[in-house]
Amino acid sequence: MTDQQETYDEFRDVVNMTPKQLESWLDTNESREVGQKDSGGESVGHRSGRRIIDLLNTKKADLTDDDYAHMRKVVGYVHRHTAQRPSGDVTDTAWRYSLMNWGHDPTK
Numbered sequence: 001m002t003d004q005q006e007t008y009d010e011f012r013d014v015v016n017m018t019p020k021q022l023e024s025w026l027d028t029n030e031s032r033e034v035g036q037k038d039s040g041g042e043s044v045g046h047r048s049g050r051r052i053i054d055l056l057n058t059k060k061a062d063l064t065d066d067d068y069a070h071m072r073k074v075v076g077y078v079h080r081h082t083a084q085r086p087s088g089d090v091t092d093t094a095w096r097y098s099l100m101n102w103g104h105d106p107t108k
Contacts, residue, residue, distance in 0.1 A: 004068055008060060011071040014078040015103035019056045022049055025100050034097040045101030048074065052103040078104045 001009075017025065025031050026049050035043025051070055058067065081099055090096045091107060099106055 004063075007068050007071050007075070008063075010075045011055070014075050015052060015056065016108050017100065017103050017105055019053045021105075022053055022056075022100075022103050026050065026053075030097050031101055034094045035101060043101065045077075045098055048077075049101045049103060056103075074102055077102050082106060 026046060031046060031049070032043070035045040037043050038047070048070070052074060055063070055067055055071060063071075078099065081095070081102075082104070084095070085106065086093060086095055096106055
């Protein structure tokens with residue numbers, strides 16, 4: 001298996017929201033309130049979520065090296081962040097909202 005194939009498969013495993021679900025989520029206040037903000041006021045995760053929608057809507061044959069680099073970033077973030085799961089119900093937590101900005105809903 002190639003590195004790109006492995007990256008693609010891992011990305012498809014960790015991103016468990018559809019483009020439509022992610023787009024709807026990114027429109028919420030909760031989505032905009034979490035994460036480290038850049039100079040424009042948008043969080044890194046929120047911007048990543050918009051890129052993930054594009055990646056999910058791109059044919060595999062049309063993905064670029066930059067796309068694969070971002071996919072690896074998403075996989076790494078989701079793995080690191082899920083390892084820090086807080087105890088108790090995570091439904092209405094900044095932890096879950098941050099992950100959802102990256103296309104992963106840990107309650108699914």
